[in-house]
Structure formats: structure tokens, C-alpha cells
Amino acid sequence: MLKIGQIGAGHLGKFHLNNWKTIEGVELVGFCDTDDANAAAVAQKYELRRFDTPEALIDACDAIDIVAPTTVHYPLCELAIRKGKHVFVEKPLAHTMDEAKDLVKLAKEANVKFQVGHVERFNPAFLALQGQVLQPMFIEVHRLAQFNPRGTDVSVILDLMIHDIDIILSLVKGNVSYISANGVAVMSDTPDIANVRIEFDNGCVANLTSSRISMKKMRKMRLFQKDAYIGIDFLEKKTEIIRLNTPGDKNVFTFDIETNNGKKTIAIANPPVADVNAIKMELEKFRDAVLQNTETPVTVLDGFRAMEVAHQILEKIGNATTH
DSSP states (O other), rough: EEEEEEEEEEEEHHHHHHTTTTOOEEEEEEESSOOOHHHHHHHHTTOBBBSSHHHHHTTTEEEEOOOOOOOGGGHHHHHHHHTTTTEEEEEOOOHHHHHHHHHHHHHHHHHHHHHEEEEGOOHHHHEEEEESSSOEEEEEEEEEEEOOOOOTSOOIIIIIIIHHHHHHHHHOOSOOEEEEEEOSSSSSSOEEEEEEEEEEEEEEEEEEEEESSSSEEEEEEEEEEEEEEEEETTTTEEEEEEEEOTTTTTTOOOEEEEEEEEEEEEEEEEEOOOOOOOOHHHHHHHHHHHTTTTTSSOHHHHHHHHHEEEEEEEHHHHHOOOO
């Protein structure tokens, strides 16, 4: 039985608590939250012990789930690691690159399991592509959200776009070679809307647009590769694959088109999308990594790489707005 403690019981934290209560092989020993009124309500609703300090909670458990503001990720992670505890921390990994770099080093030295909460890796629309050969050479992403003051302590890059940065880095077999970016702060003190172009040394190009001041929500990624187009709708949980038909394709809709190279058969497939609770799945994977001594699906190094690209983007935006 894995003893879990959770730091932070705000909006997202309550989703985590709901899921921990239903996950087998786990004992939720308690939580810690700085808001007295919220903590009292959470303790009553979930019948959970509230610990007075993060240190007391960390001492009482085997692993800690940190769902606190980004600015306190580093001290909480550091404290847990130094006590030899396994860590799940929400994205982004840390507040600064120096903090992120230090966490990579500390986690490796302590040999603890460390997972970063890039939940879109577990979105059923993305999971539906498991088993597919994905070699994108052009990627188009739109992640749009309506304005919500919650989360504006960080830029739209670290709040929203970092989800797509992580997905792209997990897909592209190459290193980032060039980044160009523009962003505007409209409702907060940091960029609320941004457009980014990331070039990779294997020739792949990714265009990303993220906004938290839109009238409607959208979370779509389009992958273009040789002979195929793949559409992923993270919001509606739908996946579409359009490719030149090959022998053996089943459960697809096909039609013919005339091209300069003769007739081509186009096949459209909609892979089955499972009814998956992404947050529950990522927490279960963390549990499994600890209990089975396997690598976490989103490692501390994955979290660092996503942060590194995000901060390069912020630097580009900063330079663009000062010139």
C-alpha cells in the first residue's frame, strides 16, 4: 500500500483528491493547504486529515503529490526529495530554469520516482494513436481558452502552451534548432496570447498558437507527415487519420482522387477513443512506477525539456517587445 500525501487542495487539487480516493493500492494519508477556510471544507468533505506543515505531511507518506502554485514547486519538491520521497508535481516543473535544473540533479542523485503532470499525454484522443507510426514533419496547434484569473501567475506559455510543447517534444525525433515567437499581454502582466514557430534539426516545423483571452475553447493539434494527416482534438476527444490507402487497411472510409501521378485512394480512419479519465490515469501510472520500480511516463527530464523550450519562447517574446 502506497501512502500518498497531497499539497494543495484548490481547484485542480480537488480533482486529484477525488481520483486518489478511487485508486487501488493507495492510502491517502492527508493533505496540506494554506487557505484555512478551504482546508476546513476539504477536510470535512473528503474526511481527510489536514497537516499543519508540508514537512509533517511529507514525513507521514511515501510519495507526495504537489498541486500548489508554480512559485513553490521547487522548495516543496526539494524538501520531499531530500527526505527520500517520490514526487508527482503539476506542470510546469518549476518557476525558473535554475530551479528546474537543480530538481533534475536532486531527483537523479536521490534515485526517487519523479513525475511531472503533463496530463495531455493521457488524453484519450492522443492515446488513440498508440501503435501508429508518427513521424510528423509539420505540426499545427491551436490551444484557446476563455479568460480566467486563476492561473495568470504565469504566462500563457507556461500555463497552456507547455502542454503542446511537451507533446511535440515527445513526438519529434530531432532537436530544437530555432525558435521565433510573438506574444501580447492583454489582461494580465504576462503574455496572454502567443504565436510560436519551432524548427527542428530533422526538418520538422511546429506552429503553435495559444490564447487565454478567446471567446471559445479549442485544443487541436494537426500532424502532417509523408502520405498522412493526423488530427487530434483534445477537447472533443476525437482523432482522425487521413492517408493514402495501403493494402490491409480496415474499418476505413475510402475515396479516389485524380492527381498528376494518376489515381490515388484516400483512406479516412477514426481510431476508437477510449473513455479515459486522464488525471486518474496519470496518477495511476505514478503509483505503478513507485510500486513496480519502473520509470515514470513523464520524467523530471521531460518536464525540464518542456520548460527549457517554454523559457526560450518567453525570451524571444521579451526581445520582440523591447525592440
